[in-house]
Amino acid sequence: MIHPHTRLAHIGEPIGFGVVATRPIPKGTIVWVRDPLDQRIPRDQARSLGPLFRDALRHYTFWEVERGDLILCWDHARYVNHSCEANCLGGGFEFEIAVRDIEPGEELTDDYATFGYASELPCQCGAPTCRGLVKRSDAMEMGPVWDARLIAAMARLSAVEQPLWPLVEDKARVDQALRDPRKTPLHRVA
């Protein structure tokens, strides 16, 4: 589920739609958590669905690294775009967190290389640090940068409002990472 203080918005061409904040979302806020309505599609089932589904699956799903299933979000979370200067990052807790303060009207963005986005993406994010082509192997260079941002944001987890906290399944694991940041799942090339 995407954070309640967000909405779907048309960003422009060629990127299309995206997700923007409707109120300030401070650094450390959980902005998305996998929830029971998100669809988990086993890899074999995805293949057997055939060509009519291929483009939609490639566009709107990501691979869950641990089990290898495809995840299709049921709400406007599936419209979050990529930026090479993403303001939200995931860390293997089945949630994404704001890694800097996000202003009302600002777009929420992920780094698609941090999770199993199905294909390489020629990027048009416009960030000065744009990598041009987004691919899984970016994690080799970017991993330490993402980890530092994620750990700094995690440190603010209990200092900010967390409307999505009730949906976090493995709270004990998050608490453990808060006590010892080395327990934060870090980004590696999968």
Ligand SMILES: C[S@@+](CC[C@H](N)C(=O)[O-])C[C@H]1O[C@@H](n2cnc3c(N)ncnc32)[C@H](O)[C@@H]1O
């Ligand atoms: C999960 S969808 C995001 C929603 C999408 N913008 C839409 O309107 O349906 C992922 C797709 O959005 C587009 N996209 C997202 N971030 C982009 C970026 N930084 N540069 C170019 N295209 C992007 C690509 O077409 C990508 O396959």
Ligand SMILES: [Zn+2]
């Ligand atoms: Zn980019």
